Amino acid sequence: MRQLWTIVGFDLRQRLRDKSILIFGIAVPLALMGVLNLLLGGFDESPELEPVTVAASVPADDPLAPTIVDVLTGLDVMDVTVKDMPADEVDDYVADGDAAVGITVDDGFAQTVSTGRQARVEIIEGDSSGLEADVVISVVQGTVDQLTAGVVATVAGSAEGLSPDELATVGRTAATPSDHIALIEGQASNEQLSTKGTLVAGQTGLFLLFTVGFGVLALLAEREQGTMARLQSMPMRRSTVVLAKSLTGFLLGVFATSFLLTVGSLLFGVDFGDVLAVAVLIVTAVAAATSLTFIVARVARTAEQANVMQSIVAVVLGMAGGAFFPIPATGLAATIIDVNPIAAFIRGLGITSGGGDLADLGTPLSIMVGFAVVCLLVSRVIPDRAATT
Amino acid sequence: MSAKTISNTRLDHPAAGAYVLEVQSLVRRFGDLTAVDDVSFRIAAGETYGLLGPNGAGKTTTISMVAGLISPDAGSVVVAGQTMDPKKVEVKGNIGLVPQDLAIYPDLTARENLRYFGRLQRIGRDALDRRIDEVLDLIGLSDRAGDLTKEYSGGMKRRLNIGIGLLHQPSLLILDEPTVGVDPQSRNAILESVEALSVEGMAVLYTTHYMEEAERLCDRIGIIDEGRIQAEGSRDHLVRLTGGVDHIRLSGSGDIEAAAQALRALPEIEQVDADRRMLMLTVHDAPTAVARVVTTATEAGVSLSDVEITRPDLESVFLHLTGKALRD
Known part of the structure; x- marks a missing residue:
């Protein structure tokens, strides 16, 4: 045991001495987080909606149709300017780019709705319209649906012989959004990180795979520089050397991951939530990543080969896991992505960031532990190519 | 190849149980290649044993098994009474x-x-500090102990390489070609260090393909080729095993035939060949016989212009045993 820690202490000092952990485990990922944050800054999760102009042709004498545009001008989330014009000018106005959306309501809108037939409201979206146009269209669609519901309810009440006061109440109730459902803004463990949160978690997960690789690189370097024979001739178990190198990679991984998440959250204003849950996620993710290095150590003959393999694995798992941006996938592809430890790590941080605690981390933790077990088993059965060199 | 195997024969056998290393019938295969084939030898305390053979002869594989780096397919290694097992x-x-x-x-x-x-x-802190100073002194690096070893010459690195092996004062020191790529001055320093070790009672297993090193350092030598010990013993013993004899060549003028007759009468002379100006004598111990040979030839009427002694060395022994030169 004492010899194990002697080797670990020696390796940790070596990594600090050659500054490799500081450069590749800390500085580079932080720099990449900064650059990507600048690049992806436009994808902020709370964008400001710009003022928008709507070209509208609405029959003024219709008892219901003007409500459609009145709702738009009363929106709190953005300023909407409605330009009234004849129906035959709406298309050109929108085509010229003077309005983002054009709305044309046919004459007899109220009459058509009250008879249960389909009323026609034509909406035209401009070529260069953005998110604001989508909001306008959604509001118009919702308003039409509510008006239709109110009118249909009133007509049905009349057929049942309700009094005029009762009919008015039924109509208002049907046309008014229900107040029995309260929309309360809060936090839930929805597994979705913010853009910046994904950036910090993704880059941390990606570089974790590089950091734990220092252990296996040290192991192969011992073989290349001839010191492995001497280490194996020492009065200690042969497995002590391999264990020590893995432990070194593990400790470096825990340190670098904790540091990056802490600094990243401070720099980019991300809250990853419950500290204990995050700590468990870090340890499990590092264990999963370290287990992968056992396979690399068996397959690679030289430190250079291990470096290349480690880089390929890191980039593939990192990208597939959403280190740069989420990968939309369904079916088998989604399942494959789900068993990726980086994806599980990011998913776990999404849960804790959304308010989840240790009890909510069953799935991502299971994935990472399962990944580690499979990697260790695989590393036991594949031949050690470096040892046969 | 024309090698012939000579059974293990030793001079000056240490008493049973005094051996630090006992290697018995070691076999190690790599696929179809048998790198080490039925190798046996023993080394006593204070003895330096050399494994002499060309590159690829099986020396490093043998010591890898002795040091517990790899397991033998058959045979055993006992170090200081304990059976070696990599585990x-x-x-x-x-x-x-x-x-x-x-x-x-x-x-x-x-x-x-x-x-x-x-x-x-697992050397204790205080003892380690003392021992480090002793070893640095022994290998002559005390004044450079604080320098990074990447700034060392090849010879200094080799000396440190040996020093690390000595640090814990082992019963058996294994040196695998320790002078490869070393300048003559450092090489001599290394050889002097190894000579001092046997004086301290340490058993030394020394592999080399340099005949001179084996002759200088080793009490006994195992000549190894193609994974087998071809012969074993002291230098003189090996020479005798191969029927090795010394030669004395006399050059001069005068009555060559009369001198040949007189020399044939000497008991230490095995054979005399003569031509018009030269005599070639076959003897068992040329340094001892040469004075009497010169006197006899002069008294027989030969005026000598040159006397040359040729003795067989390990190179010729190896050639004799394997049919090829040591550095092939």
Whole structure:
């Protein structure tokens, strides 16, 4: 045991001495987080909606149709300017780019709705319209649906012989959004990180795979520089050397991951939530990543080969896991992505960031532990190519 | 090949039980290749044993099994009374290994290298500090102990490589071609260090393909080729095993035939060949016989212009045993 820690202490000092952990485990990922944050800054999760102009042709004498545009001008989330014009000018106005959306309501809108037939409201979206146009269209669609519901309810009440006061109440109730459902803004463990949160978690997960690789690189370097024979001739178990190198990679991984998440959250204003849950996620993710290095150590003959393999694995798992941006996938592809430890790590941080605690981390933790077990088993059965060199 | 195997024969056998290393019928195969084939030898305390053979003869594979780096397919290794097994920890503490490749960390100083490996040898802190100073003194690196080893010359690195193997004062020191790539001055320093070890009572297993080193250092030599010990014994014993004899060549003028007749009468002379100006004598011990030979030839009427002695060396022994030169 004492010899194990002697080797670990020696390796940790070596990594600090050659500054490799500081450069590749800390500085580079932080720099990449900064650059990507600048690049992806436009994808902020709370964008400001710009003022928008709507070209509208609405029959003024219709008892219901003007409500459609009145709702738009009363929106709190953005300023909407409605330009009234004849129906035959709406298309050109929108085509010229003077309005983002054009709305044309046919004459007899109220009459058509009250008879249960389909009323026609034509909406035209401009070529260069953005998110604001989508909001306008959604509001118009919702308003039409509510008006239709109110009118249909009133007509049905009349057929049942309700009094005029009762009919008015039924109509208002049907046309008014229900107040029995309260929309309360809060936090839930929805597994979705913010853009910046994904950036910090993704880059941390990606570089974790590089950091734990220092252990296996040290192991192969011992073989290349001839010191492995001497280490194996020492009065200690042969497995002590391999264990020590893995432990070194593990400790470096825990340190670098904790540091990056802490600094990243401070720099980019991300809250990853419950500290204990995050700590468990870090340890499990590092264990999963370290287990992968056992396979690399068996397959690679030289430190250079291990470096290349480690880089390929890191980039593939990192990208597939959403280190740069989420990968939309369904079916088998989604399942494959789900068993990726980086994806599980990011998913776990999404849960804790959304308010989840240790009890909510069953799935991502299971994935990472399962990944580690499979990697260790695989590393036991594949031949050690470096040892046969 | 024309090699012939001569059974293990030793001179000056140590008493039974006094052996630090006992290697018995070691076999190691790599696929279809049998790298080590039924190798046996023993080394007593204070004895330096040389494994002499060309590259690829099986020397490094043999010492890898002795040091517990790899397991033999058959046979056994006993070090200081304990059977070697790569999984056994304690027995390895009796061995100091000096690998053929430099096994030092270039970014550490000599003292740091020694301290690191000393801790892995489980030497206590105070004892380690004392021992490091002793070893640095022994290998002549005390004044450079604080320098990074990457700044050392090849010879200095080799000396440190040996020093690390000596650090824990093992019963058996294994040196695998320790002078490869070393300048003559450093080489001599290394050989002097090894000579001093046997004086201290340490058993030394020394592999080399340099005949001169084996002759200078080793009490006994095992000549190994193609994984087998071809012959074993002291230098003189090996020479005799191969029927090796010395030659004295006399050049001069006068009555050559009369001198030949007189020399044939001497008991130490085995054979005399003569031509018009030269006599070629076959003797068992030329240095002892040469004075009497010269006197006899002169008294027989030959005026000598040149006397040359030729003795067989390990190179010729190897050639005799394997049919090929040692450096092939």
